[in-house]
Amino acid sequence: MEGRMKNLQNVPICDECILKGHRIFKDLTPEQLDTVHFGKGCSVYKRGNIIYHEGHRINGFYCVQTGIMKIYKTGIDGKEQIIRFAREGDIIGFRSVLSKELACTTAKVIEDAVVCFIPSENLFQLVRENPAFSMQLMQLTCRELGEANNFITDIAQKTVRERLAEILLILMETFGLDAKKVLQVSLTREELANMVGTATESVIRLLSEFKNDGIIDLHGRKISLLDIPALKKVSNM
């Protein structure tokens, strides 16, 4: 009863979510949308909260309403490797659900978030009933796979300097800049390092260099991308 109340209360927000959500849900019939609505549950997560844990079974996937989270794997000595970020409209955790494996990544909140949970059973039902939806989902995973392949090539062949420049550009793509060209996401130097696949100190030094070269500007965690063509050049794209 309590649960139902909660769901009802959240429907208006999630309505938006489902409509925007990666256009993944755009091919659902009204009835199918209702099923998703009825089955889901929304939760609020604070910075630092973990949505799902590497190595655990997850029995559904998540649709991000608001907030930002990092999706990472834990490698040697517990060092995080950030695979990607998720933000408004992204869906996370579906890889493990579909492949019926344990979660191979952890999702941790970086900026306070509202996230919907949709049980596996509903996902499987949609796949069974709606080929257009399956197609959307496949396209999503295939695009992610393509990006993963790019990332592998970059990390294997580029220098740390090139990769850092590239990551800054990717973050720009994902989170955008404000009027003052400030990246609209706040990451620690360590988190940047865990994306680039390098040491925190290296990130700090290279960011300083970029700043000295007038390519970026730094104010704490606020990074302004002043000269994007120069960044592209450094990133060797």
Add this chain to the structure above:
Amino acid sequence: MEGRMKNLQNVPICDECILKGHRIFKDLTPEQLDTVHFGKGCSVYKRGNIIYHEGHRINGFYCVQTGIMKIYKTGIDGKEQIIRFAREGDIIGFRSVLSKELACTTAKVIEDAVVCFIPSENLFQLVRENPAFSMQLMQLTCRELGEANNFITDIAQKTVRERLAEILLILMETFGLDAKKVLQVSLTREELANMVGTATESVIRLLSEFKNDGIIDLHGRKISLLDIPALKKVSNM
């Protein structure tokens, strides 16, 4: 007419392929199997031949009957980054078909191969008609995505030495050993380097070291994995 003859002629072989092929086709109805049979075309490729080319549009996917090919991306200065290998029973090229993007990798034959081509239209039709098939396909891509994530973490965090040891173990998983513990795939040092993401010379030096340590044995391109537990230890798994 010529085409039909060719297909008929190849049906017996492909029958096998479709039955074995990653169990991807296991949920097809007899009629659907027939459609695939009728639409496909088989070709023989020699070592060095390219099956599809990075950046090109491909209008179908491939099912490997026999032979081995490397799937790679071209990075800085034309340096190859091998993403994975494909062998008997694997399907390749479907990522680009499903995501409707250009091919992001190249597939080049390492050992003479027989490969079937199945047009996109047939693939899309199967996705439309057969949810169980869609599910299989999704599971395949999701598993690949999981592996890609692992690879990213390894390449970002492990040393070249650790990665080389790991790659040898992965090659063992994929291609097996013979009675004399010889890896059943023949790669140049450069190809090994392009998997590990390092310089050819580094691979040569490290292989010598492994040999001196009694972990492996070398006879040209034949690599014997003498001490697998030791390899696992070096690979830091």
Add this chain to the structure above:
DNA sequence: CGCTAATTTGAGTGACTTCAAGCACAGTGG
């Protein structure tokens, strides 16, 4: 044809350089 000669390709070594990791420590600011 058949049999060298010439060229290419891959494996391997050594010397040198450089990038980036690691450590220690000093600010700094929420």
Add this chain to the structure above:
DNA sequence: CCACTGTGCTTGAAGTCACTCAAATTAGCG
């Protein structure tokens, strides 16, 4: 005050370059 940022210094891993050697291909040519 503790996590985060920043700096200097050192060391080591791995990349680069230059070269040799062996095997495999291809060309040349009587």
